[in-house]
Amino acid sequence: MSSKVVLWDFDGTLAWRDGLWRSALSAALDSLEPGHGIDPSRLRGRLSDGFPWHEPDRPHPELSDPDRWWARIEARLARAFEEVGYRSPRSLELAHHARHAFLAPASYQVFGDTIPTLNRIATHGWRHAIVSNHVPELEDIVEGVGLREHFEVVVSSALVGYEKPHPAIFHHALALCGRPECVWMVGDNPVADVRGSESLGIRAILVRRDGDALRKSPDLVGAGDMILAEDGS
Ligand SMILES: [Mg+2]
Structure with missing residues (x-):
């Protein structure tokens, strides 16, 4: 088995969802409360705390079951609806x-x-894994968007009980990958993705946004160039 692995963040790196949680809240209002009159911008900022990834220093093994995880998250989402006037x-x-x-x-x-970038890097002997702060069903989402076949492993913080940049989620992913010798991390978050992995000696590339990072690329093509240039092919 090849001992070269690239770890990838999911949201904002491989794929994106407009508005993330805000758009899901908006969709729920549109379905269940037609004519609600609540501007989606009012939901923005009501979700900036209370999710597991807002406290990455705090492991949450007690939530590593989809029902328990969603019970906590649904309670948090309900609070956002309460803040715009709905009651339990x-x-x-x-x-x-x-x-x-x-x-x-x-x-x-x-x-x-x-x-194209996943395929190009893979032809040079690299394997791919996703390491994401996400929902328990991340693997189904990855499958649903047509990306599952590219990844040997899909790791979601919801099931592991640790959020990036906590070292334990990276250790978990690397163990599943057979403890490869050569590892890169690619992601759009300078703290969760870049600092988290670099603290373990993993080289990291910040993509798609500017920020404090040693290696940066505006896109995945440039990230692929860096990996292949530094680690040969
Ligand atoms: Mg991201």
């Missing part, structure tokens, strides 16, 4: 609907350079 139990019904809206693969789009 309607807020909880809306939250449950938002959960299913969030999981629809059709709401994700794959960046144009994702598959």
Whole structure:
């Protein structure tokens, strides 16, 4: 087995979802409360705390079961609906609907350079893994957007109990990959993706946004160039 692995973040790196949680909340309102009159911008900023990835220093093995994970997240989403005027139990019904809206693969789009870059690097003997702060059903989403076949391993923080940049989620992914000798991390978050992996001696590339990082690329093509230039082919 090849001992060269690239770890990839998912959201904002390989694929994106417009508005992330906000658009799922908006979709729930549109379905269950037609004519609600709530501007989606009012939901923005109401989701900036209370998710497991907002406290990466805190492991959450007690949530490593989809039902328990969603019970906590639906309670958090319900609070966002309460902040715009809905009361329990309607807020909880809306939250449950938002959960299913969030999981629809059709709401994700794959960046144009994702598959060509994955294929190009793979032809040089690299294997791929996803390491993401995400929902328990991440692997289904990856399958639904047509990317699953490219990845040997799909690791979601929801199931592992640790959020990037916590070292344990990287250790977990590397163990599943057979502890490869050569490892890169590619992601769009300078802290969770870049600092998290670099603290373990993994070389990292910040993609698709500017930020404090040693290696940066505006796209995945440039990230592929860096990996192949530094680690030969
Ligand atoms: Mg990301």
